[in-house]
Amino acid sequence: MSSPVPARAMRHPNPRNRRAAAVVGVGHTDWVRDWARCRNGERPNDSYGYALEALRNALADAKIGRDEVDGLIAGPTTAYERLGELSGINPRWGDQADAVLAVAQAVMAIEAGYAEVVALVYGNDQRSVGTQYGGPEAMGGNAFLSYVYHSPWGFTSQGALYALTLQSYKHARGFTEAEMGEVSVAQRGWSALNPNAIMRKRITLEDYLASHFVCEPLHLFDYCLINDGGVALIIAEAERAKRMTDRPVFIEGVGRFDLNRGATSLEPRIDDFYLPAQQSAAAQSYAVSGLGPKDMDILQVYDSFSVHVPLALEGYGYCAVGEAGKFLRESRIGPGGRLPLNTSGGHLSETYMQGWAHQIECVRQLRGECGERQVAGARHAHYTSDVAGKCFSVIYGR
Amino acid sequence: MSATAARPRPKIDPINRGFWENARAGILSVQTCDNCRDVHFPGSPVCPRCLSGDQSWTPVSGRGTLLSWVRFHRAYWDGFRAELPYLVCLVGLEEGPLLISNILETDPEKLVIGSPVEAVFETVDEELTLPKFRMRG
Numbered sequence: 001m002s003s004p005v006p007a008r009a010m011r012h013p014n015p016r017n018r019r020a021a022a023v024v025g026v027g028h029t030d031w032v033r034d035w036a037r038c039r040n041g042e043r044p045n046d047s048y049g050y051a052l053e054a055l056r057n058a059l060a061d062a063k064i065g066r067d068e069v070d071g072l073i074a075g076p077t078t079a080y081e082r083l084g085e086l087s088g089i090n091p092r093w094g095d096q097a098d099a100v101l102a103v104a105q106a107v108m109a110i111e112a113g114y115a116e117v118v119a120l121v122y123g124n125d126q127r128s129v130g131t132q133y134g135g136p137e138a139m140g141g142n143a144f145l146s147y148v149y150h151s152p153w154g155f156t157s158q159g160a161l162y163a164l165t166l167q168s169y170k171h172a173r174g175f176t177e178a179e180m181g182e183v184s185v186a187q188r189g190w191s192a193l194n195p196n197a198i199m200r201k202r203i204t205l206e207d208y209l210a211s212h213f214v215c216e217p218l219h220l221f222d223y224c225l226i227n228d229g230g231v232a233l234i235i236a237e238a239e240r241a242k243r244m245t246d247r248p249v250f251i252e253g254v255g256r257f258d259l260n261r262g263a264t265s266l267e268p269r270i271d272d273f274y275l276p277a278q279q280s281a282a283a284q285s286y287a288v289s290g291l292g293p294k295d296m297d298i299l300q301v302y303d304s305f306s307v308h309v310p311l312a313l314e315g316y317g318y319c320a321v322g323e324a325g326k327f328l329r330e331s332r333i334g335p336g337g338r339l340p341l342n343t344s345g346g347h348l349s350e351t352y353m354q355g356w357a358h359q360i361e362c363v364r365q366l367r368g369e370c371g372e373r374q375v376a377g378a379r380h381a382h383y384t385s386d387v388a389g390k391c392f393s394v395i396y397g398r
Numbered sequence: 399m400s401a402t403a404a405r406p407r408p409k410i411d412p413i414n415r416g417f418w419e420n421a422r423a424g425i426l427s428v429q430t431c432d433n434c435r436d437v438h439f440p441g442s443p444v445c446p447r448c449l450s451g452d453q454s455w456t457p458v459s460g461r462g463t464l465l466s467w468v469r470f471h472r473a474y475w476d477g478f479r480a481e482l483p484y485l486v487c488l489v490g491l492e493e494g495p496l497l498i499s500n501i502l503e504t505d506p507e508k509l510v511i512g513s514p515v516e517a518v519f520e521t522v523d524e525e526l527t528l529p530k531f532r533m534r535g
Contacts, residue, residue, distance in 0.1 A: 135474030136406065149440060150498040151406035152528055154478045155486045160468055164488055168466035171511040216469040216483070264440055265496035270465055270488060 018288050020111040022241035022248035023396070025062025025234035026360040027054045028196075031351045034228045035127070035198045043128040047077045048086050050230030051123025055087055058119070058232035062244065069234070071115030073102045075122030075356065083121060091115065099355030100302075100385050100392040104254050106235040116237045122356045123230035131226070133158045149264055159223055162305040163215040165269045170217065172273075175310060177217065179325035181208035183306040184221040184348050186334030191345025193335060193373035198225055199349040222306040224347035231356035233363070249363045252291060252380070252395040255284025259389045268389055277391035278315025278384070285393040286317075293317045296395075297378035298365050299339055300358040302385035303346045309333070312384045316393060340375045358383055359394075366398045405477035407526060413441040416455030421527045426517045427455040428495045439495035460517035461534065462491040467501060467509050489515055489531055502532040 034044045045053070051074075059066060072091040074080040080096045093114040095105050099122065106118040124131075132138050134157025150156065169175055185205055191197035203221060211219045241248040257280035259268035268274055286292050293316065301312040310324035318339065319327040333341035344350040344361040351357050362381035364370050383394045410418050417440075420427040429441040433450035437458075444451050466488040473479040487501040487509070502518065503509060514534040521527050 150486075151475075152408050152526075153486055153498055153500050153530075154405070154470060154475070154481070154484055155468075155498050156474050160470070160486070163468040164466045164486075167468060168488075168511065171466075213469070213471045213483075216471060261446060262438075262496070265498070266488060267496055270496070 018253055018290075019238055019250040019397075021107045021235050022238050022250045023233055023359075023363045024117075024236045024241050024244045024248055025058045025060075025064070026363050027057025027059070027061055027232045028353075028357065028360060029053045029057075029123075029228075029230045031227055031229035031353075032196060032198055038127045038228055043125070044228065045123075045125065047123040047125045047230075048083060049123065050125065050228060051075065051078050051083060051121045051232070052087055052230075054123065054230035054232035055119060055121045058234050062234040064117070064234070064244065068117050069119045071106065071109055071118030073097055073105060073118060073120045075099070075102065075120075075124070076354070077122070077124045077126075087119075087121070089119065093118075098387070099353075099359060100383065100394060101390075103233075103235070103251065103359060103394055104256065104392070107251050107254060110235065110237045116240055118235045120233045120235065121230075122232065122353065124354065125228050126352075127226050127228045133226075134160065157215065158304060159218055160215045161266065161269065162222075162307050163218045164266065165273065165311075166217050166305075166307040168270050169273055169307065169311070173322045173325065175325045177209065178205060179310070179328050180217075180222065180306060181205045181219075182328040183303075183309045183333070184208055184219075186332065186337065187303070187342050187346050187348045189334035190340075190343050190373055191349035193371070194344050194350060195371070197345040197350040198227055199345065218305060218307070221348070224304045224352040225349070227352055229351055229353055229357075231353050231360060233359055247367050247398070249366045250397050252397040253285040253288030253393075254395075255281040255286075255288070255393040257281045257284075257391050259391070263389055273311050273315070274386045274389070274391055275311075275315050275321065277389070278312065278386060278393075279317070281384075281391040281393040282316040285395050289395045289397070291380060291395055291397075293382075296380050296382045297340070298343055298362065298375050298381040299333075299341045300362055300381060300383045301342060301346070302355050302358065302383075302387060303342060303348055304352070304387070306348060308386065309341065311386065315386070315391070316382070316384050335373065343370065343373050343375060355383075355385055355387070362396045366396055405475055413443060417441060418526070420455055420457070421519065421529050422525075424519045424527070425457050426460045426529050427457050428491065428493060429453050430456040437493050437495055439497060458491055458493045462489040462497075462515055462517075462531070464488075464501070464509060464511055464513045464515050464531075464533075465490045465496065466511060467506075469506060485509070487515070487531060497529075500528075500530045502530055508533060
């Protein structure tokens with residue numbers, strides 16, 4: 001079942017971007033407070049307001065003024081020009097990108113000399129405005145064909161795409177419902193230690209198995225939250241970063257490989273669960289950084305649904321293909337386990353910031369700021385995502 | 399959620415029209431490139447293999463393999479509410495392309511991935527017939 005790493009990707013190991021840039025500041029909004037306010041029928045802010053609150057906090061964390069910023073990357077839910085207007089930033093380089101692409105583009109811009117200090121800014125009012133990820137009003141429904149193409153048969157929603165993937169994966173690998181449950185149980189174990197997490201009540205495997213299905217085989221606890229909030233990072237050229245702070249967190253390597261062919265009929269998800277693309281992205285980032293899975297103290301996986309986690313464990317080389325179930329049962333990914341994974345609680349339990357909050361969790365863990373959930377002595381943190389066929393691997397180090 | 403009473407209907411456009419016209423005649427079809435003979439689904443404006451614009455909807459056997467299935471426990475349209483929980487399948491046709499559809503089976507225990515399936519046609523009204531699948535053999 002496992003496919004070789006595409007040769008085309010291996011010829012381009014991105015050798016120059018190792019430690020070209022570092023994170024010097026991170027910020028976010030108080031999504032626990034805003035969750036309560038949204039549940040109370042209030043609309044605390046809009047996407048721009050959340051983005052700007054996060055930017056203010058990230059600039060304060062970096063101890064710099066706005067005028068030091070010469071690059072601006074806006075997240076996907078805020079228009080770039082408007083975000084620049086509202087934040088008062090006229091950069092010499094700018095772009096619009098999702099979380100992991102924003103990090104990659106900041107590194108690229110810095111390495112190419114187009115910018116030295118880049119602000120990455122994201123805000124999303126998805127809870128208070130009722131953003132839908134399935135059905136007749138699905139966000140992005142016109143752009144993402146698989147959201148709507150299959151609707152005459154009643155097939156819709158991001159969750160259903162992953163439910164279909166999990167069903168096929170269970171069959172191909174002998175993966176069980178209880179093994180799937182290990183993920184949300186472990187992540188609640190982490191979020192229980194995180195005062196910034198929205199869902200902090202611990203759950204057991206029995207709770208997981210007894211919870212209702214939304215799109216079977218996915219249980220309620222396999223789904224991410226939908227909440228309001230914002231996240232920002234300041235990424236600076238490495239030498240400048242060292243002058244700006246005594247605790248820079250370097251980007252050690254980035255890798256990417258995409259599978260687009262057959263996307264609407266879900267071939268890349270079902271054929272091999274994105275495995276060749278994950279392996280290629282991993283190989284690129286490991287080659288650049290000189291690091292591998294054994295060097296990682298923390299793994300952060302984009303987890304809109306829990307099934308991302310076993311796929312990532314296999315695809316990015318944390319266990320052999322077909323052994324993620326055993327790994328989840330025996331190695332443990334929760335507090336005290338062998339591989340601390342999604343140490344904030346992730347999208348399932350902390351906050352659904354579409355990958356952005358995973359970046360700042362990497363940074364804070366490497367700075368040693370994470371209180372009860374701190375992974376002692378963490379030196380390297382690995383972020384992986386496989387969203388809509390785009391597989392990314394980003395390695396942070398101090 | 400602004401769920402609608404009706405079930406969603408396909409958005410018929412110049413590219414997929416042939417598929418839905420064939421379905422009304424009880425024929426399952428996939429898009430075939432007239433130039434390189436690549437077969438694919440859903441339809442696309444040019445062949446994804448050779449980029450030719452000359453393509454046709456050609457009949458297929460209707461036979462395939464069950465690749466995956468899910469069961470919806472939530473209705474995103476009111477029109478599906480009475481069917482809850484309902485089954486959706488992913489079928490790999492003998493000719494290659496993959497199709498999302500419904501599987502006419504009530505017992506999920508019988509939905510063994512890898513099992514053979516075959517197309518059947520459900521007439522919704524004069525204008526719409528939906529290809530669906532049932533277990534074969």
